[in-house]
Amino acid sequence: MSTVIPKSKMSEEDIKLQYITPAIIAKWDRGKIAMEKSAQITEGKINLKGNLVFREKPKRADYILYLNANNPIAIVEAKDNKHSISYGLQQAMTYAKMLDLPFAYSSNGDGFAEHDFLTGKERQFKLDEFPTEAELITRFKEESGMTPTQEAVIEQPYYSSQNTYPPRYYQRIAINRTVDAIAKGQNRLLLVMATGTGKTYTAFQIVYRMLQSGLKRKILYLADRNILVDQSIQQDFAPLEKVIHKINVSKDDKNTITSHEVYFSLYQQLVGDDDKEHFSELFTPEFFDLIIVDECHRGSAKEESRWRRILEYFSSATQIGMTATPKETKYISNLSYFGEPVYMYSLKEGIEDGFLAPFKVINIMTDIGEGWRPRKGQRDIYGNEIEDRIYTNSDYDYNIIIEDRIQQVASEITSYLKSTDRMAKTIVFCATEDAAERMRQALVNLNADMVKENPDYVVRITGSDDYGKKKLKYFISVSESYPVIATTSKLLSTGADCKMTKLIVLDEMIGSMTEFKQIIGRGTRLREKEGKTYFVVMDFRNVTRLFADPDWDGPIMIDPGFIPGRQTTPPTSGSDDPPGPIDPPELGNPKPVVSRDGCKVEIIHKTVSVYDVNGKLLRQESIVDYTKENIRGEYASLDNFIRHWSKEEKKEKIREMLLERGIDLELMKSEQNMSDVDDFDFICHVAFDKKPLTRKERANNVKKKDFFSKYSGIAREVLESLLDKYMNTGIYEIEKTEILKLDPFQKLGKPAKIAGYFGGKAGYMQAVKELEEAIYADEAV
Structure with missing residues (x-):
């Protein structure tokens, strides 16, 4: 090949165009080669730098080669000719491991280097010796010991349509590994996928391929909440609507129910409150050949659970447990039943890849958080004397109600929404259903202008509130504006797919890592087109101490505008069980209610916890500290800054410099009620403690x-x-x-x-x- 530019002077793109691409397309069908945008692996992590939001570059391979539409088989990384043939091999191997591929290649235009994950061997060969499509597929099948059944299943396509997106790389791995394990005869499988990463979509694609291949014919999908079942049927499983049946034990006839292919049910229906095993009345033990257990962390593998009775009855069926949190408590119950996960995709990975929303944490402390003691003989609003002891965060709303504390929490929530977005979907997790109602009332009164426009601006959504439960579907809808704020106890902690949640408020005690992760999962879904790129966690009970737990794996970003105070000593979290009420009052007696005159509450600290991706505490700081550090790094002194400001013909260049570092002065000024202050004065005030002029x-x-x-x-x-x-x-x-x-x-x-x-x-x-x-x-x- 004669070229105008010597190979040693060519760019990487030139090397690809002139040498690598021709070598690959000479041996491979063009339709099975992905390049450029189509070889993108991740979306690129969303970063919160200072108080700006931006995406990092996505991970993208130079070439991905496909066995078929479902299955990529190899990665090829290109480098310019200044590097050796194998220089890009480790990068190719990193991508190949990430994508679960058997072969990785690199090239500099002189030849190829190969790493075979199935044999562990490496080799180099000439450009024209790149393996053909047939050669590589044959090697893959022989080296992996693929059976005819596996071959048949691997050829089955995913479901695709104009309304269905192709699987992301981790979903494809989860689907392929599960399908492959079933084809090999494995009957108990566990998939661990973080909330918001598409577990139901993944389950649908598994079911679709099982039905298409004929490997499974009768499938049961189990969940523990009606909303989970309805969401699944109406959304991800909609393409199978003609073969789906939602089980209703009071209406179904065992003689006619057998005509469907995919069955959805609540486990509470199959084993009723009367403890009758209704499943045995409707189905024989061999009826189902595949059972999928959604959110299996909540009890499917506890020895005495109703889940277990169903699973044991249909023991001949292949059973797949799906969860975001594989450990329920100190008993690793679902792992002992389903076995080690066939695939895990964590919250940390989802955020790092840019498929999940990062989040910021505001930890807010009241002056009674660590303890409040009533005055001698102090009485509550009912005229009853309040027991003389020290009350703490574990008591408030559980054992005693402090009216002004509720008011202060509601006020902080309102202030935050007013300074950001008053239409931001917000979930307030309260201690009890009664506390959720008190919080609703406080928020209504503080947001009367919004409630006047729509009375559903604030709604209590709890298990016993029929009105609120009817509003749940509107709250979780992306297209519906109202309700905006939902106060709840447990109902919204799991299952409800709240895609637009931007603020999660923790005003209940949480001791279980499982519940904590599930609650955080309410906000992890990304909706960039609708303006949601991250979410905020506002913690009033020091619940976010659980981020220090080794089981936590998600990063926390800095929150702008909240000035740090002293760090309080977190309570120990040795127990996996949530702390219960201390000395609960006798049944029939109301909890003491302390009026606002009886106990005045103040917010004394608003701290920001900044962690790395593994949940390790790095520092505590605020956007003010971040700004101060950056300005002082650029301008050593106040005089130095003033000189630069005076000499700069276009003052806007200084603002642009700060924007590049993630500092939005206008936003900061707005948050501190200093919008009428000149940027010059604001910078001098923040960085050099100078009194500002308007x-x-x-x-x-x-x-x-x-x-x-x-x-x-x-x-x-x-x-x-x-x-x-x-x-x-x-x-x-x-x-x-x-x-x-x-x-x-x-x-x-x-x-x-x-x-x-x-x-x-x-x-x-x-x-x-x-x-x-x-x-x-x-x-x-």
């Missing part, structure tokens, strides 16, 4: 100095108008000549005519510079 104060100082006396007529009118513009919008606008095209300048003529009153454009720019000097005259150094 823009109005600076403008008035200019007027007092009689700056305009040397100008007259139209020129003076223009500069006075520029000063008014500065007072209203800031320094950056008056630096732009485009401002002369706007009111009130427009009535004075075109920009060129206005500049003429100053002797031309240079004269106008000089006058603006002098105006700026007058604005910051007191700061000159």
Whole structure:
């Protein structure tokens, strides 16, 4: 091959075009080669830098080669000719392991290096010796010991349509490993996939391929909540609607129920409250050949659970447990029943890959969090004397109700939403259903303007609240605006697919890592088109101490605008069980209720916990600290900053520099109620503790100095108008000549005519510079 550019001078793209691509397409069907955008593996992690949100670059292979539409088989990484043939092999191997592929290759245009994961061997060969499609597939089948049944199943396609997205890489691995294990005869399988990563979609594709291949013909999908069943039938399993039946033990006839292929049921129906095994009345033990247990962490493998009775009755069926949290408590029960997971995809991986939303944590402490003791003889609102002891976060709403505490929590939630987005879907997890109602009332009164527009702005959604339960489908809907805030106890902790949840408030005690992860999972779904790129966890009970648990695996991002205080000593979390009420009152007696006069509550600290991706505490800081550190890193002293500000012809360059570092001054000023302060003053205030002036104060100082006396007529009118513009919008606008095209300048003529009153454009720019000097005259150094 003769080329204009020597190979040693070619870019990586040139090497691919001239050498690597021709070598591969000479041996492979073009339809089985993915390149560029189609070889993208991840979405790219969403990062929260300072108070900005941005995506990192996605991971993308140079080439992915496919056995068929379901199954990629090899990765090829390209490098330019300045590198050796095998230089990119470790990168190719990393991607191949990530994608669960048997072969990895690298090339620099001189030849190929190969790593075979099935044999552990490596080799190098010439460009024209790249293995053909048939050769590589034959090697794969022989080296992996594939059976005819596995071959038949592997050829079955995924379900695809215009309304169905192709599986993401981790979903494909989960589906393929499960299907392959079933084809090999494995009868107990466990899939662990973080909340929000598409467990139900993955289950649907497994079921679809099982039915298409004929390997399974009667399938039971078990869940423990009606909403889970209905969501699955209506959404992911919709393509199979003609063969689906939702079991109703009170109406189904055992003689006619057998005509369907996919059955959905609540385990509570199959084993009723009467403890009757209704499943045995409807089905023979051999009826189902595949059972999928959704959210199996909640009891499917506990020895005495109703789940277990169903599974043991249908013991001949292949059984798949699906969960986001494989450990229920200290008893690793579902692992002992289903076995080690065939595949695990964690919350950490989901966030790192950019498929799940990252989150920020605000830890808020009240002055009674660590303890409140009633005065001697103090009585509650019922006139009953309050027991004399120290009450803590484990008591509030469980054993005693402090009205002002509820008010303060509601006030913090309201303030946050007002400073960000009052229509942001919010779940407030409360201690009890009664606490959820009290919180609802407090939030209604604090948000009366929004409730006036729609009475469903705040709704209690709990197990005993029929009105709230009817509103659940609207709350979790992406297209429905109301309800906005849901107060709940346990109902929304699992199962409910709240895609648009932007704020999760923890105002209950949680001791179980399983429950904690499930609650956090309510916010992990990404909806970028609808404006959700991350979510916030607001913790009033120090529940987020569980992030320090070795079982936690998700990163926490810094939250802007909350100033850190002292770190409190977290309670030990040696037990897997949630802490119960302390000395609960006798049945029939109401909990003591302390009026707002009886106990005044204050918020004393708002801390930000910043962790790495493994949940290790790195530091505590706020966006103010982050900003201070960056400004002082750029400008060593106040004088140094003032000099740079004065010399900079376009002050906006300083703002742009800070934006690149994740610092949005306008947002920060808004959050601290300092929008009327000049950026100059705000920077001096944050970084150098200097008292800020408002823009109005600076403008008035200019007027007092009689700056305009040397100008007259139209020129003076223009500069006075520029000063008014500065007072209203800031320094950056008056630096732009485009401002002369706007009111009130427009009535004075075109920009060129206005500049003429100053002797031309240079004269106008000089006058603006002098105006700026007058604005910051007191700061000159």
